[in-house]
Amino acid sequence: MKESLFKHIENLGISDKLKNLVQPCVLFDLSNDSKSLSGVGGTPLIPDSIFPFYSNEKLRFLANINLMEFYYSNSLLPNEGNLLFFIYTGNIGYRYPINKNEFKVIFDRNEIMEFSNESSNHFRIDYYEFASFPCYQDNVVEISEIDSEELSKITRLS
Numbered sequence: 001m002k003e004s005l006f007k008h009i010e011n012l013g014i015s016d017k018l019k020n021l022v023q024p025c026v027l028f029d030l031s032n033d034s035k036s037l038s039g040v041g042g043t044p045l046i047p048d049s050i051f052p053f054y055s056n057e058k059l060r061f062l063a064n065i066n067l068m069e070f071y072y073s074n075s076l077l078p079n080e081g082n083l084l085f086f087i088y089t090g091n092i093g094y095r096y097p098i099n100k101n102e103f104k105v106i107f108d109r110n111e112i113m114e115f116s117n118e119s120s121n122h123f124r125i126d127y128y129e130f131a132s133f134p135c136y137q138d139n140v141v142e143i144s145e146i147d148s149e150e151l152s153k154i155t156r157l158s
Contacts (some may be wrong), residue, residue, distance in 0.1 A: 013111040026070055036123035037066035037082075042122025044084065052086050052104040059086035059104060065124070070127045082108045095143040 024156040030040060040063040052059045062085040067077050077083075097103050 029126045030123040036124040039123040
């Protein structure tokens with residue numbers, strides 16, 4: 001994926017400085033009819049011993065990412081197992097859960113995550129490889145000394 005984007009960049013005559021900013025990423029798409037092993041929502045069938053709690057309440061399950069499904073674009077994480085994401089949805093006022101134990105990510109070595117039959121609100125996730133440039137807020141473009149003329153060329157990539 002990154003290679004095909006580089007070819008397109010080379011055809012536009014963009015410098016190596018700009019090419020070096022391209023980062024691989026993964027896009028997600030929710031689907032009811034996907035064959036994916038990853039998903040958002042629902043009730044995972046995991047032992048109570050690993051289900052996280054905060055203030056004597058179970059954290060709400062957000063999503064599971066099956067690492068086997070996108071190992072090809074990931075060199076940092078294991079290529080099997082699941083990442084389980086949980087969040088506290090109790091009374092925290094008008095703020096995001098930022099305090100320790102108000103959210104949790106658990107690595108589960110099981111290859112397939114089972115869900116309760118009552119999990120009608122569980123949606124599967126499809127993954128797509130993608131490439132991205134850093135956002136302007138990171139000031140990476142300015143630090144890399146890329147001029148506005150060259151930067152305007154990448155708007156044609158969209």
